Amino acid sequence: MSDSVENYDQNDLGINTTSMESYDDPNACILDVLDSGQEEEAIWKNRSIYKLHSFIKDRNDENKFEPLLVSIGPYHHGKKQLMPMEVHKHRALRHFIERSREPAQEYKNALMVEVKKLQESYDQLDVEYLNNPDKFIEMMMVDGCFILEFMDILSGAPKDYAPSDPVFSYYGCIIHSNCVTRDMLLLENQLPYLVLEKLVSVSQGRDQAPQDRVRAILSQMMMFSPDMDPGRHMLDMYMTGLFKGPATPKEEADPIVHLSASQLDHAGIKFNKISSFCEIKFDRNRSTLNLPALNINEYSVSTFMNLKAFELRGTTNRDFNSYIRLMDSLVKSVEDVKLLDSQRIISNFLESNEAVVKLLKDLARDTVVDKHSNSYIARKEMTEHYDENKKHWRFGLKLHAKGWISNLKQTYFSNPWSIISVVAAACLLVLTVLQTMYTVKSFYQGRPGIKGT
Incomplete structure (x- = not known):
């Protein structure tokens, strides 16, 4: 990645990144600064991004409504736990603008034309953003470019990021996809779809691309059908897809059997201990799943956790993560532990077999599976073998x-x-x-x- 991309002056883009603090009056209503003659009906019609009432959050787990990794829009912008991602959001902005070869001011001008409509999209907008349209539009640009870059990479489009980029490389996107997608589907964490349309339109040239072309580009990025109304923001788009049928990829994920070791044993599938993790495979001819020995004691738990974390952050492999997911699928009960222990595949030095079940369940959280790993291929072939055999009486x-x-x-x-x-x-x-x-x-x-x- 070039130094000009990574080491840049954010002020060159006209983006104010120093003012990320919380504001004194987060519940200031847009009505306080609107002209008295504006029709209320138009206000309610334009609003589509709402803040939850406090009593709803108070009686529920607040984390269900709070972003874990990235803020989108003004409601959660500047929160301490979300600040690390701000650096990556601005990197996305830089890449997006440099790749388009259009000045940052062109994007700001296009969005500024719609600033009033964009502000009115929010149910409760801080006075700071109402009185400072420049600051509001800068935030729309940063968040919009982040969404476009992240979703475009997820859809398979190559980009000008380093292969080891922690967020915007292919593997970086896979690692963060579940959490970022979850954050982008929060009610309070939305960006008007109009922002994405304007950004894509300007990126296509000074004349700005026609709406149908913009829709086609966005549909590929966001993975919705070009003839489907994308709605007003990501959450609206997702809900529309649920009830009207989203565009599903032709190559859907391969179905994987979710049967425990005991159930597979009843089906005639045997387990065999091997010496190396590199030899994990399913032998169709012998109906045997070859697995290495797994020694579990009070010290290995920490090692497993750190191996999984390092593989996700420091490598491009997902072999250990895929193996953990395989073992988690096999071990669902104490009987499964006993069975694999009898085959010398699990050596348990913890206080109980129940502790092994819990350990593997905890380890499997946030794992990322690689379809090219031996563990995934073994599960896939075992599923196919099981499905073929169960057809016979x-x-x-x-x-x-x-x-x-x-x-x-x-x-x-x-x-x-x-x-x-x-x-x-x-x-x-x-x-x-x-x-x-x-x-x-x-x-x-x-x-x-x-x-x-």
């Missing part, structure tokens, strides 16, 4: 038989006392049957005219 009969036997063992032969009880009951049943037969025989032998047998 013999497989179904065998599966049910194993399930019955397993339930029988678990219910009646899980411990010595259960076994003794079952044996005693069986003996009592046999004795009862013999006694009944003896009684019936004696009865018929004692009747006149009936010969004994």
Whole structure:
């Protein structure tokens, strides 16, 4: 990445980045500064980005409504926990403008024409933004360029970022995609769709591209159908897609079977211990999943957590993350731990088998799977093998038989006392049957005219 991209003076773009502090009156209403003659009906019609009432947040987990990583728009702008992403948002602005070869002022001018409409989109806008349109438009530019850059990379478009870029490389986007997407779909964290339209239009040349061309470009970036109304902002677009049918990619994610080790064992799939993580695979011919040994103790927990974190931040591989997701899918209960322990795939040195289940569940949070990893390929091939076999009636009969036997063992032969009880009951049943037969025989032998047998 060139120094001119990374080391730049943000003032060259006309963007004020020093004033990110909170304001004294965050609940100032736009009505306070509107001309008295403006129709209220027009105000309500323009509004589409709302602030939640405090009582709703008070009786719910506030994190459900608060951004975790990135602020979009004015409501959460400048919050301390979101400041680290501000640097990356301004980098996105820089890349977007330099790539378009259009001056930053052209973008500001295009947005300034719509400044009143953009301000009225917000239910509660701080007076600072109402009285300072330049500051408001600068924020719209920064946030809009961030959305366009991030979504464009997610859709597969190559960009001029370094392969190791922590946010805007392909892997950087994958790592942050869930959290950023979640933040961009918060009610209070929205940007008017009009901002995105203006930015894309200016980026296509000084004459500004026609709306249909802009719509086509945005539909590819934002992954919605070109003939679908994108709505007023990202959340509106998402809801529209839910009920009208979004444009789904032809190559959808491969279905993966979510069956535990015990369930797979009932289906005839075996587990085999191997010596290396590089050899993880599913052997179709032998119906065997080859897995390395996993030693779990009080020290390895920390190691696993740090391995996962380092792989996400410091490498372009996702092999360990994919492996953790595979193990999490296999271990859903204590029985799964016992089964894999019996195959020497899990060596548990924690206080209980329940602790292993919880550990793998915690480890699997925020993992990112690589479709090219051995673990993912093994899961995919195992799914295909399972789906092919379950179509045959013999497989179904065998599966049910194993399930019955397993339930029988678990219910009646899980411990010595259960076994003794079952044996005693069986003996009592046999004795009862013999006694009944003896009684019936004696009865018929004692009747006149009936010969004994």
